[in-house]
Amino acid sequence: MTALDLTLVGAQVLTETDGLRSTDLSIAGGYVVDARAAKVVDLSGFFVLPGIVDLHGDGFERHLAPRRGAMKQMNEGVLAAEAELAANGITTAVMAQFHSWEGGLRAPEYAAQVFKAIQTVQGDVVTDLIPQLRFETHMLDDYAGLVERIRDWGVQYLVFNDHLPHAKLAAGKKPPRLTGQALKAGRNPEKHLEMMQEMHRRSPEVPQALDQLCAALAEEGVLMGSHDDQSAEGRAIWRARGVRLSEFPETIEAAEAARSGGDPIVLGAPNVVRGGSHNGNVSAAELIAMGLCDALASDYHYPSPRRAALMLAKTGVLDFSDAWALVSSGPAAVLGLMDRGTLKVGARADLVVLEQGTHRVAGAFSGGRISYLNGDLAARLIG
Template sequence: MGIALDDFGAGYSSLARLAPRLTVDNRVQLRWETFCFEALPLIEAALAGPNRPALAFNDHTTMGVLDPSCPLQTRPFDHDPALPVVDMTSAEFAAKMEPRARRSGMEVEAFVALTRAMWQRRPDVLAAIDRAAQAAKAARAPMLSHDDSQAETRDFYRRHGARISEFPMNPTVARAAREAGDWIVFGAPNAARGGSHLGSPGAADMVAAGLCDILASDYYYPAILAAVARLRADGVGTLPDLWKLIAANPAESLGLPDRGRIAVGLRADLVLLEWPEGEVPVVRRTYVAGRSAYAAERRG
């Protein structure tokens, strides 16, 4: 969930303070837009704190100003000097930005002006990425890159310590990540619905090809179980193998070896499902470190 920078520090501190009273172990992923230099002190403070977050590198600024003649899924490395950029003074660009401006509560003209101003930061973005990556390395925090469109992009972020490729935008990048031993993430909603809403690779195809290690909720939490149910029903994999995509592999990739599996000595983070053959699974109970955290009884 994206939040305003002004709210981040207080919210993060409150989460850490309330952690002992909460039912579950809330883990934080810092989804950083690399043109947002203002966030760097907050990122460094969070990484230096007791509840180590993960850090994801996002660049929706470059994606937003990409010339429409260039396919998003195979666009050049985001920091390629030859990257084709749209005319940001055009009516077409203003029309494209209108929905984003509306979501931000801004007038289109002001939003376009802000985008143009942010784009002027591009020469300094590489240094900002290096600064954030160094802080994450010092904290031994896991790092992810988002929407990689070229093997060069994946290589760049791997050199900075990001060993998780989140939503690679074409199979070539996924194969490059696999060959390098990186973790590969696709969206559970993608798998549940049967395809990407952006024209990126289908998660089911990537799972079948051995090019997906993790299914992420992508903000729609019911999709995790729905994806496993559909992939199982479609014969993409066995339940034990599919379950690793939402349990053991996410835990291992994020440096949480005490969870994600049922084994003696681990945390006993458990979910009890009611799952009749051919039906959708329903969560009946969850346990966090062996303690009951949630219970849902049948009606009647």
């Protein structure tokens, strides 16, 4: 599909300097331009906003593996996920895939299939899809060759996780949900527990292994982040390794440490929509009000970035421009994608069109190409 050559008139457009205002917007060749196009479309009754840049989302899992064992058409799953992304106004999407001892949909071999599928369909999708690897820090046997594997997978964005229940393991107690987790991973529960205990036992080896791995990844130019930071000390340790992105910090202390160190902070949009964390961590809205957020991510729910930005504006936590920046220019800057996130002349023509009355997504354009189109907007464009 070629990029459209259009001038949109009558809409409320989110401009870079003047906020929402009624103005014309022209796109051509995949970019925002200042020359008026031959085809003019009246978008009265709509908002035209920068497309959503989603820094971290795993909502695609339900498409790639709709039920246990149904994982044989990965390419079709990625295409279905892209349709959902576009329908929610997401024009650039980071697809976050685990590489974890937890197995199942988080298993290393499954991750390889997911990344291969993303590579395979890149030429068939409109939405810009970016793979992210979520690597479990205590998988020491998997460090060897990891840099080469992520190079083959086309991964340039990695986040470190540690989901081992260390407190339970240190106390010699059986972790909760052990049996169900083991069965999902296709393991005997006793063997699963032994594996967890062995990884916990080797914890003293992890820091040095991480130092070496992070240095190698930095040489490859990989963007690195830490997940669920809990303390200022922990954030400082990650920063010293070149792991600058703080993804979903769990405490105000960790978020403040990230801000004071100049590290970008990513929070979960569902946390904003829900009014708090589902597991008792610090409220994202509270951190945003404190100025401790650079970007909101879908996490597990693709409608949430749009809903969270609108909610922050409606409740007065931020003005509309600043609220929308958390799902557009903010995450674009974190990713180093300075060609998108705003609707200024010369920017990539990534935009989302919302109905003014309902705030529902009516259309999405990525690189000037239509990724989603619905209702009255479709009629106007076709007409």
